[in-house]
Amino acid sequence: MSEPMVRAEAVCKSFGHVPVLKGIDLEVRPGEVMCVVGPSGSGKSTFLRCVNHLEKIDAGRLWVDGQLIGYRQRGDRLHELRDREVAAQRRDIGMVFQRFHLFPHMTALENVMEAPLRVRGDSRAAATEQARALLDRVGLADRTGNYPAQLSGGQQQRVAIARALAMHPKLMLFDEPTSALDPELVGEVLDVMRDLAGDGMTMIVVTHEMGFAREVGDSLVFMDDGLVVERGAPKEVLTNPRHERTQAFLSKVL
Amino acid sequence: MAERPDHREQRHPIKAVPVRHPGRWVAGVAVAVLAAMLVNSLLTNPAFNWPEQAKYLFSPPVLDGVRNTIWLTVAAMAGGVGFGIVLALMRLSANPLLRGASWLYVWFFRGTPLFTQLLIWGNIGALFPTLGLGIPFGPQFVQGQTNALYSAAAAAALGLIFNEAAYMAEIVRGGIQSVDHGQQEAAAALGMSRAQTLRRIVLPQAMRVIVPPTGNEAISMLKNTSLVAAVPYLELTFTAQTIYATTYQIIPMLVMVCLWYLFLSSLMMVGQFYLERHYAKGHRR
Numbered sequence: 066m067s068e069p070m071v072r073a074e075a076v077c078k079s080f081g082h083v084p085v086l087k088g089i090d091l092e093v094r095p096g097e098v099m100c101v102v103g104p105s106g107s108g109k110s111t112f113l114r115c116v117n118h119l120e121k122i123d124a125g126r127l128w129v130d131g132q133l134i135g136y137r138q139r140g141d142r143l144h145e146l147r148d149r150e151v152a153a154q155r156r157d158i159g160m161v162f163q164r165f166h167l168f169p170h171m172t173a174l175e176n177v178m179e180a181p182l183r184v185r186g187d188s189r190a191a192a193t194e195q196a197r198a199l200l201d202r203v204g205l206a207d208r209t210g211n212y213p214a215q216l217s218g219g220q221q222q223r224v225a226i227a228r229a230l231a232m233h234p235k236l237m238l239f240d241e242p243t244s245a246l247d248p249e250l251v252g253e254v255l256d257v258m259r260d261l262a263g264d265g266m267t268m269i270v271v272t273h274e275m276g277f278a279r280e281v282g283d284s285l286v287f288m289d290d291g292l293v294v295e296r297g298a299p300k301e302v303l304t305n306p307r308h309e310r311t312q313a314f315l316s317k318v319l
Numbered sequence: 320m321a322e323r324p325d326h327r328e329q330r331h332p333i334k335a336v337p338v339r340h341p342g343r344w345v346a347g348v349a350v351a352v353l354a355a356m357l358v359n360s361l362l363t364n365p366a367f368n369w370p371e372q373a374k375y376l377f378s379p380p381v382l383d384g385v386r387n388t389i390w391l392t393v394a395a396m397a398g399g400v401g402f403g404i405v406l407a408l409m410r411l412s413a414n415p416l417l418r419g420a421s422w423l424y425v426w427f428f429r430g431t432p433l434f435t436q437l438l439i440w441g442n443i444g445a446l447f448p449t450l451g452l453g454i455p456f457g458p459q460f461v462q463g464q465t466n467a468l469y470s471a472a473a474a475a476a477l478g479l480i481f482n483e484a485a486y487m488a489e490i491v492r493g494g495i496q497s498v499d500h501g502q503q504e505a506a507a508a509l510g511m512s513r514a515q516t517l518r519r520i521v522l523p524q525a526m527r528v529i530v531p532p533t534g535n536e537a538i539s540m541l542k543n544t545s546l547v548a549a550v551p552y553l554e555l556t557f558t559a560q561t562i563y564a565t566t567y568q569i570i571p572m573l574v575m576v577c578l579w580y581l582f583l584s585s586l587m588m589v590g591q592f593y594l595e596r597h598y599a600k601g602h603r604r
Contacts, residue, residue, distance in 0.1 A: 156510030166505035180509035
């Protein structure tokens with residue numbers, strides 16, 4: 066079997082004295098779409114934010130594409146990575162946030178161009194061309210000049226996906242990408258994500274969209290109280306949950 | 320059940336009797352009378368001595384004073400904004416020594432009067448008779464007399480800059496803190512460095528919050544430059560004082576100075592309008 070894209074071993078994280086992750090073990094294969102579900106406060110978003118080191122883990126190890134995240138192992142000691150090295154790791158990991166976090170003072174095109182221009186050092190022409198292509202890919206070719214405030218929630222989230230794709234990530238993290246959207250706008254965002262999965266992108270998707278998880282997900286993880294309770298094929302977990310906590314949760318959301 | 324009245328006629332435009340507001344009329348008349356008295360005084364009171372004002376309005380000493388007021392305002396704001404950003408970043412730093420130093424600085428310069436500070440800057444030679452470059456607590460390589468190295472203009476500008484920086488530090492800090500933390504996370508997730516995030520993402524958005532109070536600071540600064548008479552340094556107001564010290568035309572000179580300040584502050588308000596519009600980018604639909 067090939068090297069996993071993401072490997073988590075006994076990942077723990079506390080906020081102050083409150084443990085949020087109590088030892089997460091997970092593997093995500095290249096090209097896999099893993100959906101993470103669970104009640105709020107179960108640690109799903111925190112785990113996602115640990116993968117690109119927006120949160121620093123307290124114990125355990127986390128690798129993306131074979132690279133230890135946030136630390137360097139020298140002998141039996143871990144050394145924290147410098148800001149510059151952490152930034153370099155994050156370049157290869159795209160993230161899409163629940164509340165979009167587009168840069169409001171930039172147009173859709175400028176949002177997508179920013180990282181290629183400033184981080185990768187692309188020429189303005191190359192960055193513009195790529196940004197236009199990406200916005201076309203998410204169905205917003207006619208919105209390049211609009212500011213985020215002039216776009217609907219669904220359009221903003223599609224710009225955010227294009228912005229993350231602009232750095233050619235090998236892994237995409239989605240943190241409840243449709244939770245802040247009006248119901249009629251959810252579909253357009255899920256369509257883009259479905260296309261992305263079809264193109265072979267490795268994705269971890271924290272979501273409440275069970276239909277999406279069932280249809281697009283290769284695997285489904287149910288988290289509760291900082292632990293992975295159950296993991297399996299989405300259809301299997303959704304129709305035949307083995308653990309009673311999974312059953313209790315699914316009976317409320319399905 | 321009562322029969323519903325026929326509302327079809329209500330589609331015609333309403334022609335109702337408006338409510339009368341006698342209070343507005345009374346207040347309006349009072350203001351009009353006061354304005355008439357003011358204009359009458361401006362035109363007929365000989366103490367305004369308009370010809371005297373006209374004689375000095377564009378005279379070389381007054382124009383020199385205007386020039387000094389302008390450069391002091393520009394220098395004090397430029398220096399104050401630059402230093403204020405540094406102080407704000409220190410205040411938001413993870414390093415407790417930097418945070419403490421910034422707090423102490425703001426505490427001192429906001430807690431003492433600008434006039435008093437300017438008096439101290441004017442007499443700094445008494446505190447530090449010599450200035451030198453060398454190793455702290457060690458030997459000095461170059462050294463000179465403070466009063467020889469240091470002019471009244473420098474004292475005036477430094478005094479205003481150091482005071483303004485304390486106020487700007489608070490304004491910039493408020494602006495930076497007004498930017499949603501998610502913006503920094505989004506930039507970090509794209510692999511942007513802290514410096515890039517600050518310059519490209521956080522500061523441009525903070526500007527929307529920083530610019531309006533900074534415009535007010537700049538307009539205040541224009542007028543506060545008159546306090547550098549404490550140094551002493553010859554700017555617009557101090558120039559007027561030196562003129563009326565010999566002509567005894569006190570009111571005409573002071574009114575003339577007011578006209579200059581009004582003209583300059585009006586120009587600044589126009590600039591402020593365009594600056595605010597620029598940084599509102601993305602917030603207009």
